[in-house]
Amino acid sequence: MKVLAVSDLHLETRTSESKPLEFDAQGADLLILAGDIDEGERGFLWAVRMAERYNLPTVYINGNHEYWGSGLHLKDLLANKAESYRERGIPIWFLERDIAYIPVNEHMVRVLGATLWSDFALNGEDGQDEAMKIAGQHMPDYRHIRTHPWKVWQKLTPKDTLEMCEETIHWMWEEAIHPYEHGPTIFVTHNAPSFQSVHDEHNGHVLSPVFSSNFEELIDFAHVSLWVHGHVHHSVDYVIHDTRVVCNPHGYFGNENTDYDGHKLIEI
Secondary structure (H helix, E strand, O other): EEEEEEEEEOOOHOOOOOOOOOOOOOOOOOOEEEOOOOOOOHHHHHHHHHHHHOOEEEEOOOOOOHHHHOOOHHHHHHHHHHHHHHOOOOOOEEEOEEEEEEEEEEEEEEEEEEEEOOOOOOOOHHHHHHHHHHHHHHHHHHHEEEEEEEEEEOOOOOOHHHHHHHHHHHHHHHHHHHOOOOOEEEEEEEEEHHHHHHHHHHHHHHOOHHHHHOHHHHHHHHHEEEEEOOOOHHHHEEEOOOOEEEOEEEEEOOOOOOOOOOEEEEEE
16 A cells, blocks of 8 residues: 655645645555644644545544644544534544544555644653643644643643653553554654654754654554654654654745655555
């Protein structure tokens, strides 16, 4: 089967003078959108249009930017909308710490998806507290995302994202324990699961723990076919044990990732 996986399209930065978005899902059996497609629910609605246009099973997860100007309650709204669209025959799945079983060719593909966030321990557990402090000072997420639907003053904190990351990783470990033999398993997250996704220029950078964590023990244990992520704005494609790890981000319009491939088909 062939998977088209893209992330970080950042359609919110597109203007009338921007170059056209390179995107072509022809020939794909499954489309994975690994977050930061657009702010709010606009990215999800774009995904719905692609699923309908190509008649293509499509998996969508939120990145951090989807929550900007909104709040964490957005995930429940999108999960309900995805279910409603599927009832109307549009093959779209929204995942936040959830699993989709998707018929693709002769297989039933299992896809586990979540934003993931970060454990802030990429540079070592001793540096976790400092990484959280720096993230709180420098990352706009903690100014633009609220944790309550109408309490606009109740903003996201690094402690909140750490707790969500820990809960997600615990959930992924629990699901990985159960063998699945009816087709390939794919993990989809927005944040990166390995230090290998950090660009050489950012090794040791104080903000790198916001973008990547190091969950290679989980990758080794789970033996999934593919782990798709986003968040870093450079392309990666490497293998850890039996798992291929891919990030294919577009980046901001006007500052595009030159290695982005809007027709990158991953064979699994």
